[in-house]
Amino acid sequence: MxxxxxxxxxxxxxxxxxxxxxxxxxxxxxxxxxxxxxxxxxxxxxxxxxxxxxxxxxxxxxxxxxxxxxxxxxxxxxxxxxxxxxxxxxxxxxxxxxxxxxxxxxxxxxxxxxxxxxxxxxxxxxxxxxxxxxxxxxxxxxxxxxxxxxxxxxxxxxxxxxxxxxxxxxxxxxxxxxxxxxxxxxxxxxxxxxxxxxxxxxxxxxxxxxxxxxxxxxxxxxxxxASAKHADAFAQYDAIFAFLDRDERANRLRTLVFDRTVKQALTIYDTPGLVPVELRAEFFARITGHFAEHRPAGYRFPSGVRGIQYRLAARGSRRAYAELRRGGRLPGAVRRGTKAVAPGVKKAMRSSARFTAYNAFRRLPIDEHLAVYAAYWHRGYACNPAAIYEKARELAPQVRGVWVVENAARAATLPEGVPYVIVNTPAYLKAMATAKYFVNNVNFPHTMAKRTGTVHVQTQHGTPLKAMGMDLREHPVAADGMDFERLREAVARWDYLVSPNPHTSEHFARAFPGTYQTLDTGYPRNDRLVHATTEECATVRRELGIAPGQRTVLYAPTHRESRGGYLPLLDLPALAERLGSGWTVMVRTHYFHDGGAGDLAARPGSARLLDVSDHPSVEDLYLAADTLVTDYSSMMFDYAVLDRPIAVYAPDWEEYQQVRGVYFDLMKEPPGAVATEQDALTEALLAGDPEPAARQRFRERFCPWDDGRAAERVVSRIFPVRK
Known part of the structure; x- marks a missing residue:
C-alpha cells in the first residue's frame, strides 16, 4: 500500500x-x-x-x-x-x-x-x-x-x-x-x-x-x-520545461510555471547570504538566460514593481535592478515609459529619492545614544512606548529619545519638549538609519531595514482575547489579505517582545514565531493605573467635564472585521434614558474608525452621552470611569488593574468566535457581569458591582505582574541604565 x-x-x-x-x-x-x-x-x-x-x-x-x-x-x-x-x-x-x-x-x-x-x-x-x-x-x-x-x-x-x-x-x-x-x-x-x-x-x-x-x-x-549550488535551480527549471514540451496538458499552465520559477530565482538572488558575492553577477545572468530560453509566447509581465523587476532581469540590467531593490533611481528607459506602467511603479519612483538618502544615512555609524519611539502607526505619543520613553529619561538619560509622527498635526499633540521627526523627512530617514534602539507598539515600515547591532523592542498594545498574527491564517475574513510572509519578516527584526501577563506570553509565542526574547514584565502603560490616586482621578474627571457625584461608564466596543466601520450594538439613547440624569456614559470607538461615535443626542432627564473617541489618553478615561462596558476589547485586561466593575456586552459572541477566533471562552471566564441583551446589561449597571468574584479571578489570571514597575523592568533590560 x-x-x-x-x-x-x-x-x-x-x-x-x-x-x-x-x-x-x-x-x-x-x-x-x-x-x-x-x-x-x-x-x-x-x-x-x-x-x-x-x-x-x-x-x-x-x-x-x-x-x-x-x-x-x-x-x-x-x-x-x-x-x-x-x-x-x-x-x-x-x-x-x-x-x-x-x-x-x-x-x-x-x-x-x-x-x-x-x-x-x-x-x-x-x-x-x-x-x-x-x-x-x-x-x-x-x-x-x-x-x-x-x-x-x-x-x-x-x-x-x-x-x-x-x-x-x-x-x-x-x-x-x-x-x-x-x-x-x-x-x-x-x-x-x-x-x-x-x-x-x-x-x-x-x-x-x-x-x-x-x-x-x-x-x-x-x-x-551560502553556496554556488544555488545555481543548481536552473538545471531543475530546464527539466521542468522539457517536461512541459512533451506533455500537452501540462503545457497549458506554462505561463504560470514560468512566472513561479522566475519568482523563485529572484528570491534566491535577493535573499542575503545565499548566492556568494563573487557569483552574483553570474547568477543574475542565469536568470536573464532563463527568460531568453523559457519565456512563453505572448508572456505579459506582472503589474507594478514586480513587473519592473522582471523586465530588468529579462534585460540583464543587474545594476538597475539593484537600484530598484534598494529604492534608488530607475533606469531612464523605464522612467520615460512611466505613463504606460502601473501606479505602483510611479509610487516607487516618487519614493526613490528618499530611499537613496536613507541608504546613504545607513553608511553612517550607529548612534549608540539614540532611541526612536512610535505608537499606533505614527499617530502620536501613547501606550507602552510612551511609558518606556518616560522611564528611560529617568533611568537612562544619556539615551536621547525621538518620536516619529505622521504629520505636523500629530506633532502638535505631543507633550511639550518631546523631540520628534515627521515621516519621510530627511530627519526621519537619518534617525531610522542610525538609531541604536527602536521601540514601537506596531511594526516599523518594512522598508526600514534592521542594521546589525541595533535593538528593536516590540511592545504590542493589548492582551489578546482574539486571534493574532500567524493564527489569523485560520480566519481569512479577519486576516483580510494580511501578508503573512511580510509579518514573518517583521518579527525577525524583533529583539524583545514585551508581555503583560503569562497568557499573552503563551499565545504570542505561537502567533509571532521568532528568535526574540519575551520580556515577562507587565505592560509599562499600566504602571500609571497602579499608582493612580484619588486626586488624579478627580482631576481627570474635571478636565472631561464630568460633574461630581456622577456615576460614569466607559463604553468601548472593539472593531469587528465582518461589519466594517463603527456599528454600535447598543441603543445608546435608550441606555441613557434608563440610567437617568445621575449618570455619564463616555463612548470610545476603536481607533480604526474615523468620525467618532456619531449622533449621541439623548432625551431630557437621561444620562449624559459623551464622545471621547478622540481623547489622546485612554488611561485618562480608565481613571475617570467607575465601570467599563466592552465586548471583546483588550481594554478589559488593562482596566482590571484598577479593580473596578467591568461588564461584557456580547450579543454576537458566536459570530465573533467564528470570524475572528479567540484564545479562551469569555463567557466562561468573564471579568464581571455578562449580557447578550441590552436590558440585562442595563440591570447589571444599575446593580453596581454584581460580579466581584469573577473580577478577582480575572485579575489573578491577567494582572499578576501589574505592580507599577513594569516600565522600570523593561528599561533595565534594553538600555544601559545608570546606577
Missing part, C-alpha cells in the same frame, strides 16, 4: 526521532514498507539504520557505495519500492503521532474510487531550532479549495503559490514512474519532480491534517547556506 523512502546523510542527531515517528499501530502486515537509503553518511547514521531495521521488519536499508545526494538517494529508494503509493520523507524531519494510520485511512478510501488520487497533499508544521512552531503558511491556499474533494492543477492553479517541495506529497508510484521524470542533482532537486507531478495529475487531493513536521532553518539547511 505505502512505501516510505527515507534518504539519510549526516543526520545522526535527528534520525532516531524520525524513525520513531514512522511507527504505526493500525497498519496491516505488509501495508507499509520503509526503505532507508544510507547515502554514504559520514556519521553513525548507517549504523543507526541497521540497528533499527533489526527491530522493525518493515524496514530495508540500502547502503550506497558513493554519495549520490538527496535526489540520487531518493531515486535509489524508489527503485526498491513496491507500494501503491510512495512518500519521500526527509530524515531530519518527523511525523506527528498517528500520521501513518491517518494517511493509510485516506489512501484506502482513495483506492476504492473510480479515479483514485495521483497525489495526496498533506498539511504540515514548521518547527524552528529554538523550539518555536508555525502552522503551514499556505494552508489558506489548500484548505477549503477544490483540492479537498479532488481536482486537477488547472482547476486550482493557486496551488502553485504553496510549498512545492516533495515531502508533503504522497504519490501513486506507477503514476510517478510513467511520468518519466527524475530528481535532479544538487540543490532544489525535488522541483523537477513536483512540478510535473502536480501539472499532469488527473486528480490531486488535500488532506487537511498536519502530517509532517518540517525542521526549518537548522544549521546546514540550504535556505541558510
Amino acid at each position: 505505502l512505501s516510505i523512502v527515507l534518504p539519510v546523510h549526516g543526520v545522526e542527531r535527528f534520525l532516531p526521532q524520525c524513525l520513531e515517528s514512522l511507527r504505526s499501530d493500525g497498519a496491516a502486515p505488509g501495508e507499509v514498507e520503509l526503505i532507508a537509503v544510507d547515502d554514504r553518511s559520514p556519521d553513525r547514521s548507517g549504523a543507526l539504520l541497521d540497528a533499527h531495521a533489526a527491530t522493525d521488519r518493515r524496514m530495508r536499508v540500502l547502503h550506497l557505495a558513493e554519495n549520490q545526494g538527496l535526489g540520487g538517494a531518493r531515486t535509489a529508494g524508489l527503485a526498491e519500492a513496491t507500494g501503491t503509493y510512495v512518500w519521500f520523507v526527509d530524515s531530519d524531519d518527523w511525523l506527528p503521532d498517528g500520521t501513518i494510520d491517518a494517511v493509510l485511512a485516506e489512501l484506502r478510501a482513495e483506492t476504492t474510487r473510480d479515479l483514485p488520487a495521483d497525489v495526496l497533499l498533506t498539511d504540515f508544521t514548521h518547527v524552528y531550532h529554538d523550539g518555536g512552531e508555525e502552522p503551514n503558511p499556505w494552508r489558506h491556499v489548500l484548505a477549503g479549495s477544490p483540492l479537498v474533494s479532488g481536482c486537477t492543477a488547472a482547476e486550482h492553479p493557486a496551488l502553485f503559490n504553496s510549498v512545492l517541495a516533495v515531502w508533503n506529497k504522497i504519490m501513486r508510484r506507477q503514476y510517478l514512474l510513467d511520468l518519466d521524470v527524475h530528481f535532479g542533482r544538487g540543490y532544489y532537486e525535488d522541483i523537477s519532480v513536483t512540478y510535473p507531478l502536480l501539472l499532469a495529475a488527473d486528480r490531486l487531493v488535500y488532506l487537511d491534517r498536519p502530517c509532517y513536521r518540517y525542521r526549518r532553518g537548522r544549521p546546514g539547511a540550504i535556505t541558510a547556506t
Whole structure:
C-alpha cells in the first residue's frame, strides 16, 4: 500500500526521532514498507539504520557505495519500492503521532474510487531550532479549495503559490514512474519532480491534517547556506520545461510555471547570504538566460514593481535592478515609459529619492545614544512606548529619545519638549538609519531595514482575547489579505517582545514565531493605573467635564472585521434614558474608525452621552470611569488593574468566535457581569458591582505582574541604565 523512502546523510542527531515517528499501530502486515537509503553518511547514521531495521521488519536499508545526494538517494529508494503509493520523507524531519494510520485511512478510501488520487497533499508544521512552531503558511491556499474533494492543477492553479517541495506529497508510484521524470542533482532537486507531478495529475487531493513536521532553518539547511549550488535551480527549471514540451496538458499552465520559477530565482538572488558575492553577477545572468530560453509566447509581465523587476532581469540590467531593490533611481528607459506602467511603479519612483538618502544615512555609524519611539502607526505619543520613553529619561538619560509622527498635526499633540521627526523627512530617514534602539507598539515600515547591532523592542498594545498574527491564517475574513510572509519578516527584526501577563506570553509565542526574547514584565502603560490616586482621578474627571457625584461608564466596543466601520450594538439613547440624569456614559470607538461615535443626542432627564473617541489618553478615561462596558476589547485586561466593575456586552459572541477566533471562552471566564441583551446589561449597571468574584479571578489570571514597575523592568533590560 505505502512505501516510505527515507534518504539519510549526516543526520545522526535527528534520525532516531524520525524513525520513531514512522511507527504505526493500525497498519496491516505488509501495508507499509520503509526503505532507508544510507547515502554514504559520514556519521553513525548507517549504523543507526541497521540497528533499527533489526527491530522493525518493515524496514530495508540500502547502503550506497558513493554519495549520490538527496535526489540520487531518493531515486535509489524508489527503485526498491513496491507500494501503491510512495512518500519521500526527509530524515531530519518527523511525523506527528498517528500520521501513518491517518494517511493509510485516506489512501484506502482513495483506492476504492473510480479515479483514485495521483497525489495526496498533506498539511504540515514548521518547527524552528529554538523550539518555536508555525502552522503551514499556505494552508489558506489548500484548505477549503477544490483540492479537498479532488481536482486537477488547472482547476486550482493557486496551488502553485504553496510549498512545492516533495515531502508533503504522497504519490501513486506507477503514476510517478510513467511520468518519466527524475530528481535532479544538487540543490532544489525535488522541483523537477513536483512540478510535473502536480501539472499532469488527473486528480490531486488535500488532506487537511498536519502530517509532517518540517525542521526549518537548522544549521546546514540550504535556505541558510551560502553556496554556488544555488545555481543548481536552473538545471531543475530546464527539466521542468522539457517536461512541459512533451506533455500537452501540462503545457497549458506554462505561463504560470514560468512566472513561479522566475519568482523563485529572484528570491534566491535577493535573499542575503545565499548566492556568494563573487557569483552574483553570474547568477543574475542565469536568470536573464532563463527568460531568453523559457519565456512563453505572448508572456505579459506582472503589474507594478514586480513587473519592473522582471523586465530588468529579462534585460540583464543587474545594476538597475539593484537600484530598484534598494529604492534608488530607475533606469531612464523605464522612467520615460512611466505613463504606460502601473501606479505602483510611479509610487516607487516618487519614493526613490528618499530611499537613496536613507541608504546613504545607513553608511553612517550607529548612534549608540539614540532611541526612536512610535505608537499606533505614527499617530502620536501613547501606550507602552510612551511609558518606556518616560522611564528611560529617568533611568537612562544619556539615551536621547525621538518620536516619529505622521504629520505636523500629530506633532502638535505631543507633550511639550518631546523631540520628534515627521515621516519621510530627511530627519526621519537619518534617525531610522542610525538609531541604536527602536521601540514601537506596531511594526516599523518594512522598508526600514534592521542594521546589525541595533535593538528593536516590540511592545504590542493589548492582551489578546482574539486571534493574532500567524493564527489569523485560520480566519481569512479577519486576516483580510494580511501578508503573512511580510509579518514573518517583521518579527525577525524583533529583539524583545514585551508581555503583560503569562497568557499573552503563551499565545504570542505561537502567533509571532521568532528568535526574540519575551520580556515577562507587565505592560509599562499600566504602571500609571497602579499608582493612580484619588486626586488624579478627580482631576481627570474635571478636565472631561464630568460633574461630581456622577456615576460614569466607559463604553468601548472593539472593531469587528465582518461589519466594517463603527456599528454600535447598543441603543445608546435608550441606555441613557434608563440610567437617568445621575449618570455619564463616555463612548470610545476603536481607533480604526474615523468620525467618532456619531449622533449621541439623548432625551431630557437621561444620562449624559459623551464622545471621547478622540481623547489622546485612554488611561485618562480608565481613571475617570467607575465601570467599563466592552465586548471583546483588550481594554478589559488593562482596566482590571484598577479593580473596578467591568461588564461584557456580547450579543454576537458566536459570530465573533467564528470570524475572528479567540484564545479562551469569555463567557466562561468573564471579568464581571455578562449580557447578550441590552436590558440585562442595563440591570447589571444599575446593580453596581454584581460580579466581584469573577473580577478577582480575572485579575489573578491577567494582572499578576501589574505592580507599577513594569516600565522600570523593561528599561533595565534594553538600555544601559545608570546606577
